[in-house]
Amino acid sequence: MKSQEPGLFSELKSDLPAGLVVFLVAVPLCLGIALASGAPLFSGIIAGIVGGTVVALLSGSPLGVSGPAAGLAVIVLTAIQTLGYEAFLLSVAIAGIIQIVLGFAKAGVIGYFFPSSVIKGMLSGIGLIIILKQIPHAFGYDSDPEGDFAFKQIDGETTFSALEHMLDAITPGALLISVLSLGILILWQQPFIKKFKITNIIQGPLVVVAVGIILQQVLMGTSWNLEPEHLVTLPIANGWGEFIGLFTLPDFSQWSNPAIWVTAITIAIVASLETLLCVEATDKLDPYKRLTPTNLELKAQGVGNLISGLIGGLPVTQVIVRSSANIQSGGKTKAAAFIHGLMLLGSVLVIPKLLNMIPLASLAAILIVVGFKLAKPSLFKEMARLGNKQLVPFVVTIVAILFTDLLVGIGIGMVVAIFYILLNNYKTPYFVEDKRKDAGIIHLELAEDVSFLNKASMLLSLKKLPRNSKVVIDATQTLHIDYDIKEIIMEYKANAAYKNIDLSFIGLNPETMDLESSSRKQKAGARIPVEPVD
Structure with missing residues (x-):
């Protein structure tokens, strides 16, 4: 019986709480990135909504979450100052069209040429940045907006000088909330807590936010009271008319301005690179080792940027902070990203005042845990x-x-x-050869020397292998195999059961993917038992 791809809401039990956690993380990040970009605050929310709904539905990424990108903040800030906001929006829409073209031109393969060591360094680096950037918020020093992840911040401080100044501006109420929040999150991950069914239904971050709101209300009127700058600040629309007024149309009269096209090309290239890097990093974090179709992702991001630009939003990319929060919260399909997008939309319509009661210290604790898991x-x-x-x-x-x-x-x-x-x-040519022989058995024969430069061809070759097939990975002629290739093969081995593939090896150790000795290479391959998936 053939294995079936999961439906959009087939894992709702896991995706709903994960989507809620991503939503809580996304709200201050969307607002903070908009502030750091010199754009209206609501433009960040628009980008988050588009990334969470439109891009999520069109994308083939099961766990990636899209929204406004901190990495584009400097480009956006400069473009708005130079062009004006309405003309900048036209650049965003054109950038989306360019990304769609890149997707059809199959430019997504670029993402496969980044070695594993760099991708893992990226994940750990982002994890450390998240921790360093959130510590001031945990202490109640909120001079720098959420979403500003650059070393040199918009207020002239650096990541490390902010930590120094934080010590002179500690807010006791925020520190109390962040310490209690971290305690709850650590406790929620302990094995003995998992024995209680309610802890599997209600996620730790949701408890943290609820406790933060309650404490913020309790501390109101005391010397430990939290001022508005220590809380989430979501734009509030009084009525449908004001809500519609938060959207902005681009200035189409500027379409012939060369500066518009230069900005559009810049945004398209940088946003595509950020997305492709995030895709590979997210796929590595995916416990099921699924492979995202990168060309489809570029098309989805392009449609997202086209729509975001047309209605007043910031540029959209896939974002590792939200994607990793999704994975760590137990998300299993792209329904989690879609749910987070719907929650963003619903929040600005229904509960903006409630969200504005959430302390930034509570969200800082959640993000510190996310950062630690990225930089273990x-x-x-x-x-x-x-x-x-x-x-x-x-x-x-x-x-x-x-x-x-x-x-x-x-x-x-x-x-x-x-x-x-x-x-x-440098002395050895690289190639991967795929031969079909022995009546339905697919032999994937590796070259004499296989390096990370072969990542793209290896990933694409493995992706094309049909379900319910017999596959032999043959390394009898291989003298050197790079770690990146070993990792790809190990991830494919972990995923083979989901495609009902009978996988075996010749010349490779099934557990470590190390090359076997010459004498052993001559023997029959060691078969890996892979249970068929119904």
């Missing part, structure tokens, strides 16, 4: 165990991201990773 100490130990070829690009990427920004940091990490790859592999 065990990941650093794993990379150290793999040797300098993996460790050095990993560490360089982290440091570069911390002191610059996402794309610059990844670029620096890529340079170091490519240096190591070329140092070891």
Whole structure:
């Protein structure tokens, strides 16, 4: 019996609470990114709604969540100051059209050429940035808006100077809420707590937000009272007319202005790169090791940016902060992202006043836990165990991201990773050959030397293998196999059962993916038992 792809709401029990957590994280981030970009606050909410509904439905990413991107804040700020807001919106819409074209041109393959060490460095770097950026909010120092993840902040401070100034501006009420919130989140993850059924129904972040609202009300009127700057600040529309007035149309008369097109091309390229990097990082975090179709993702993001630009929203990308929050909250399908988008839309219509009672300290605690899970100490130990070829690009990427920004940091990490790859592999050609033989058995024969430069062809070759088939990965001629390729094969092995694929190996250790000795390569491959999926 053939295995079936899950329906949109087939995992609602898991996706509904995950969508709620992502929604709670997304609200202050959408507002903060809009503020950091010099745009109207509601433009961030529009981008979040479009990313959560339109992009989520069109995308093939099961766990990715899209919305306004912090990495575009400087570009957006400069464009708005130069062009004006309405003309800038036209650039966003044109950027969306360019992304759609890139999707049809199959430019999504670019995302597969980033080595594993750099992607993992990106995840850990973002995790550390989230922690460093949220600590001031946890102490009640909220001078820098949520969503500003750059090293040099819009108020002139840096990530580390903000930590220093935070000590002179501690808000006792916020600190109390953040400490209690962290305690609840840590407690909620303990095995003995999981034994209570209610803890599996009500997620820890929801409890944290509820406790934060209650404490904020209790502290009101006392010396520990939280001022409005310590709370979520969602625009409130008094009636349908005011709500419609929050949307803005682009200035179509500027379509012939060359500066509009330069900005559009810049946004399209940067947004596409951020999305493709986030896609690969999210796929690595996916417990089911599913592979996102990157060309479809570019098309979905393009449609999202086209719509966002037409109704007054910021540019949209897939965002690792929200995507990782989704995964860590138990999301299983793209319904979680869609639910978060619907909640964003409903919140500005129905409960903006309730959301404006949420302390930023509560959300800081949630994000600190998200950041810690992205930058686990065990990941650093794993990379150290793999040797300098993996460790050095990993560490360089982290440091570069911390002191610059996402794309610059990844670029620096890529340079170091490519240096190591070329140092070891410049003498040998690379190829992956797919042969069909033995009546229905598919043989995937690896080359003599296989490096991360073969990631794209390997991923695409494995993706094309049909369901309910017999596959043999043959490494009898292979003398060197890069860690990135081993990781891809291990992830494919974990996913094979979901496609009812009977997988076996020749010349590879089934557990470690290390090459077997020459004498063992001559013997029959070690078969991996994969239970068929009905």
